[in-house]
Amino acid sequence: MTTTAGRRKPRGHRPLSKQIHLAAHFPGVNNTTVWTDPLSRSQIDFASFEHLARTAERGLFDFFFLAEGLRLREHKGRVHDLDVVGRPESLTVLNALAAVTERLGLAATVNATFNEPYETARRFATLDHLSGGRAAWNVVTSSDAFTGENFRRGGYLDRADRYTRAAEFVATARELWDSWTPGGQSRPFAHTGRHFDIEGEFTLPRSPQGHPVVIQAGDSPEGREFAASAADVIFTRHGTPEAGRAFYADVKGRLAKYGRTAGDLKIMPGVTVVLGDTAAEAQERAAGIRRRQVSPQNALLTLEQIWGVDLSSYDPDGPLPDIDPVVDSGLSQGRTKRGDPRAVAEQWRALSRAKGLSIRQTVIETTARQSFIGTPQAVAAELDEFVQSDAADGFILVPHLTPGGLDEFVDQVVPLLQERGAYRTEYTGTTLRSHLGLREPVRPAREEGLTV
């Protein structure tokens, strides 16, 4: 599955184009969500979820995606107060959205560490039934003792065990989803493994798409291996063509040993899009968004997360601190780390010196930026090229505004992708598996009455 220039097709109607898959990420707890925008609305009212989901369905998207966080982030021992915070529980919202949408896939992030297979399998099977086969489960892992303080189980899992538990968790869920007969009779199951030893009868028949779609997000070698063995979709952060192609080749190359083919796993990076009538206008809008994403307070906070010390006396418009970071200070809790802080600090200071950048400017320059910026025509062409060159199979769009952040994209870019022959003009199936072009999982042969 590597790319060659020969894959590029002429413009116009291209019936053999790889079809682009699109998903919508509901913006929320994230410093990329610009809550200071006058058009920013509630991140919790159902009306916001309904608006974004209906927009995604109008754009014929494959699915609507919700992230999860099980403890509010803290900084210096206090709840972090600069970003959007607070969100509803994902599966409950998605069941409600199933009432106001008809075809859109509905994806919830649910952690495999702080849940149990029986209950989780049941909740996803229920969503799949109630939505007519549109459910997806983004399986994430965490060994975070900080988050564990909200749960019976606590944070006992060490890093190496996260994915062994997640893999056994998903495998067990699949056993439960397969446990009824094709005729709709409940049959006993039994699973004994390293993490789970359970038996009984599942409470729901096999769901309308066989199994809910399984998504994986996580980038370590263990995470990639888990995805290759068990996931239908990967949510990745590799949003540049080079990184995308490397990731794509790596992950798709791991499939064969699990008896799977390239089409069985869709790779979808999370990306952002900023549109303008001209390239210059789009760049200007993108820069404005970046400035609002990195407020002076947020710039200092980002620095404190790296330095591991209180920097509140520093001027965000002044130079970077010349002191060295304190490693593992525990100053910030509930966020993913950015690598070795001393190396990061060194790089940032070098960049700041070379370009004469302030703290805030340095943070703007170094932290995540918009992936696709330009006119609708330019963005449509770039997205298409990205997919045709096997840097991805599609995209999870992460808007910076709740809930109107996808309106422009759906109105202006989707029709251009359709014109290019790279995107559907109507839903052809009813289930999420059919949107994604995934096969229904095969039910393992099993003797009547025997347990696995």
Next chain:
Amino acid sequence: MTTSTGRGLLHLAAAVDQPDTYDADPYLTLTRLAERGALDFVTLGDSFGRPGPDALAVLSRVAPATARIGLVPTVTTTHTEPFHVQAAVATLDWVSRGRAGWRPEVSATEEEARLFGRRAAAPAAELWGEAGEVADVATRLWDSWEDDAEIRDVATGRFIDREKLHHVDFQGATFSVRGPSIVPRPPQGHPVTVVDTAQQHAFDVAARHADVALVNAAGPAQAAAVRAGLRRRAAEYGRDPDALRVLAALRIDLGGGEHAAVPGHGGGGPLPSELGPLYRGGPVDLADLVAAWHRAGAVDGFHLTPVEPRRDLERLVNGTVPLLQHRGLFRTFYPGSTFREHLGLARPANQYAALAGDPS
């Protein structure tokens, strides 16, 4: 409004359980029917140990397609995480715009324990003790955000005022939770807690934590006695007994024509059955029975479980309810929009806001 004599306007609720039903539509049909009858709420049972979908999910699916009626799924507390449970119930309140309740239940069997493989089956007393703790921590987590915690203050760059978010630091016998919740305080402050007192150990949990208690009683005198007992116990826990609604649980079989199977049923019934008191007869005599219990000041209303869901709920809504409305015993429309408003219950004060306001 209900008074201490139990003789205000009636509260009526119905179960929408249906066997072998995994699609949304049949649940939606019944809930809409109940809403057409202006009932206070519907309930949907749940258990890990028998076939059926997740009840809270079903009522979330139903929420956007209904407008006024309260939605009360059974939520079990034995094998679930209290933190997840409270977040899901709060979210049901958000998606229904203030119409959520929940009915805590326990899972007492070894079969259910084996589905999770995490702990052995435990005695009911212990499990209900834990359920009470879950109800307690749920209200704390619902209060862990003050209502005005979200400030969106552009000048200081602060989205929330973190002084208005609180760790709950709950330490129970079998679990602990640090908090705060991930979900902001729901529209009703606290979604409505409904406790079925059919099991002996649930009685105390109802007196302590319930907004609505369901009681099994064979007649009005017995119902009145149970109600008085619940109110007394609630007062011992420092609660205002007038903030507790007591509903008689009654299975109804309205397939038996226009007359009660048992003569003198209006006031004389119901029949004892394995699954609880059963009324069998016509919708008119059911109205008589309900009116008689109401006249006796026995209960604040009824929770009705139709034996044949579609048929009996239709007969209830088209037959019994209009008669009760005609007698001035039941509402003809919803004057409020939240479930608490239907019940005549105030929006609870936030326990942490109260603390913060007290300088001592």
